[in-house]
Amino acid sequence: MPNLKVVDNTEKKENYDAKVTKHKIFRVVRVLLIVTLVILAAAFVTNYLDTKVYSDYTVTARSVRSDSDTAKYMAYNGHILKYSQDGVEAFDGLNKTIWNITYEMQTPHIATCENYVAMGDEGATNILVVDGSGNQTTIDTRLPVKDFCVASQGVVAAVLEDGNSTRINVYDKEGNQLAGLKCTMTQSGYPVAVALSPSGLVLGVSYIRMDQGELTSSIAFYNFGGVGQNETDNYVSGYDYGSSVYPELKFLSDESVVAIGDDSLVTFRGSQKPEMVSNNAIDGEIQSVFYGNNEIALVFRGDKNNDSYKLNLYDSRGNLKLEQEFELAYTDIQISSRQIIIYNESECVIFNKRGLQKFAGSFDDTVLLMTPSNTPARYYLVNREITQMIRLK
Numbered sequence: 001m002p003n004l005k006v007v008d009n010t011e012k013k014e015n016y017d018a019k020v021t022k023h024k025i026f027r028v029v030r031v032l033l034i035v036t037l038v039i040l041a042a043a044f045v046t047n048y049l050d051t052k053v054y055s056d057y058t059v060t061a062r063s064v065r066s067d068s069d070t071a072k073y074m075a076y077n078g079h080i081l082k083y084s085q086d087g088v089e090a091f092d093g094l095n096k097t098i099w100n101i102t103y104e105m106q107t108p109h110i111a112t113c114e115n116y117v118a119m120g121d122e123g124a125t126n127i128l129v130v131d132g133s134g135n136q137t138t139i140d141t142r143l144p145v146k147d148f149c150v151a152s153q154g155v156v157a158a159v160l161e162d163g164n165s166t167r168i169n170v171y172d173k174e175g176n177q178l179a180g181l182k183c184t185m186t187q188s189g190y191p192v193a194v195a196l197s198p199s200g201l202v203l204g205v206s207y208i209r210m211d212q213g214e215l216t217s218s219i220a221f222y223n224f225g226g227v228g229q230n231e232t233d234n235y236v237s238g239y240d241y242g243s244s245v246y247p248e249l250k251f252l253s254d255e256s257v258v259a260i261g262d263d264s265l266v267t268f269r270g271s272q273k274p275e276m277v278s279n280n281a282i283d284g285e286i287q288s289v290f291y292g293n294n295e296i297a298l299v300f301r302g303d304k305n306n307d308s309y310k311l312n313l314y315d316s317r318g319n320l321k322l323e324q325e326f327e328l329a330y331t332d333i334q335i336s337s338r339q340i341i342i343y344n345e346s347e348c349v350i351f352n353k354r355g356l357q358k359f360a361g362s363f364d365d366t367v368l369l370m371t372p373s374n375t376p377a378r379y380y381l382v383n384r385e386i387t388q389m390i391r392l393k
Contacts, residue, residue, distance in 0.1 A: 051352070054359040054377065054392035063095030067384040073369035075334065077114055077132070080369065080382060084108070088119060088130070093373055093380045095387040099134025111150045113198055116173075118150035120158075129154055129173055139175040143167065147194060155200030159191050166190060170203060170224065179224050181233060185209050189218060193249040195257065201225045202236075202274065204257055206246040217241045219249070219259055219266070227272045236273040241266075252294045256316035260289055265296065267318040278318030292335030295321070299333070302326075311340065313353070324355050336372045341379070343370045359392055 071084040079098060082089045087102035088110075105121035112118075115132030127139040127148055143160035150156050154173025159166060168181040168191060183191055189209030196203055203222045208215060220238035228234035241261070248260035257268040264281050268274035282298070287309065290297040294316040302308025307329045313322040326342055328349055334341040339358065340351045345366050350359040369382040377392040 051356060052358065052377075053356070056361065057359075057390040057392050059364075059388050060378070060391050061094060061389040063387045065095065065383070065385050065387055069384070071384055073382050074110065074112075075369070075371040076112055076117070078374070080371065080380065080387075081110070081112070081117065082382075083110055083119065088117065090117075090134075091387075093387065093389055098132075099130065101128070101130060101134065101136055103128060109148075111148055113150050113196070114152040116150050116152060116154045118148055118156050120145050120148055127156055127158060127171075129156060129175075131173070137173055137175050139171045141169065147191075149194055149196050151196040151200030152198040153200055155196060157194050157196050157203050159194055168194060168203070168205065170196075179222075179234065181205075181222070183207070188220070189216075192245065192247050193259075195249040195251050197251045197254050197257075197271070199254050199271075201254075202251075202271070204249050204251065204259075204268075204274070206249045206259060208245055215243055215245075217243070217245050217261075219246060219268075221257075221268075221274045223272055225272070237270075237275060239266075239276055248289055250291060250296075252291065252296075252316050256294060258296050258314075258316070258318075260286070260296070260298070262286075265298070265314060265318060267316060269317070280314075280318050280320075288330075288333070290333045290335055293337060295335055297333060297335055297340070299330075311342075313340070322353060322355055324351055326351075332369070334371055339372065341370060341372065343367060 067082060068084050071082050074081050076090055079090055079092050085105055089100040090098040092098060107122040109120050117130045118127055120127040123144045125141050125144060127141060127145060129137045129139060131154060139156060141158055141160055143162050145158055146161055147159040148156055156171045158169050160169060166183040168183060169177055170179040171177055189207030191205050192208055193206040201224060205220050207218045218238055218240045221236055222228060222234040223236045224234055228236050244261045244263055246259040246261040251257050254271045255269055257274050259266040264279055266276060267278045269277050284300040286298050287301060288299040296314045298312045300310045302310050302325055307327050309326055311324045312320060315321055326349055328342055329344055330342050331344040338352060342349050347362045348370060349357065351357055365386060366383045367381045371380050373380060379390050381388045381390060
């Protein structure tokens with residue numbers, strides 16, 4: 001019988017397993033190192049751009065326009081919206097038309113949410129709704145329109161005059177009525193502001209009413225989804241605020257709502273039943289209100305001179321993030337993700353969210369709209385004759 005030699009591969013297998021484990025560890029360490037370097041590089045670039053100060057600008061692109069004397073402009077979902085008595089046009093920063101619609105309105109009012117735009121004439125009985133591709137629908141309200149707002153999928157809430165009472169109707173993007181509320185001064189009150197959540201699911205209403213001869217106010221929320229189906233008039237939450245009046249009501253997101261009154265700023269949270277989370281007293285008369293991404297800016301008069309102002313920036317929970325003084329007779333303020341842009345027709349000043357002044361200067365041409373592009377340090381300047389892209393330097 002031949003001799004059989006038994007080979008023990010245990011040591012070789014252990015060595016092989018050790019090499020595999022070592023290789024895997026090396027790969028993980030390498031990936032973690034690369035990720036760490038990328039994060040550090042991104043943080044460095046972000047901090048550099050956030051703290052870099054500029055002294056001048058150069059025009060990198062310029063397109064000729066020819067608009068009517070009544071044309072007005074506003075930022076629109078990364079683009080620019082021009083509207084007048086004759087129609088509305090959406091165009092990009094290179095002056096390329098995205099969509100264009102003609103109409104006849106004496107005093108056009110505009111509401112936007114993401115891609116959707118709603119337009120109506122004061123006292124008219126219809127509202128024009130346009131999506132991001134220029135598809136349009138006309139909502140026949142049958143009653144004179146006092147106010148309206150739009151959600152991200154084209155749902156519209158409209159405040160309508162109805163004799164001695166007021167109605168709030170909600171319509172889908174095809175113009176079909178989804179819900180309606182009847183408002184009277186002696187019961188719910190008169191609606192001074194309405195707001196829809198971006199999803200179109202929740203409606204917020206700021207009311208004033210007479211209670212035993214005194215003016216009182218309240219804010220109510222209505223849910224038109226499953227949560228509100230079994231509630232009377234879809235009412236899901238609400239709060240009373242005494243004699244304070246809240247003419248500003250805004251959904252910053254589906255989760256957060258803000259109400260701004262003559263003496264306080266109130267925030268709410270909740271995508272189904274908004275609940276109050278803060279009520280901040282306001283010291284001073286509000287001159288203007290502006291909104292950013294989950295941020296609210298209140299502007300007050302300053303103490304130095306007639307062109308002195310103070311801007312308070314709050315987050316969606318009502319926390320004060322920044323108090324910024326500036327001296328510029330502004331016509332508009334744009335709040336981007338990292339900057340606050342304050343401007344008028346002839347000059348501007350830009351601050352970061354920590355209060356560092358990044359730029360202050362004059363324009364070479366009249367400016368009716370200044371809005372940031374998607375590229376750092378580049379902005380669009382628009383008037384009735386030209387659209388420009390500028391780069392700070």
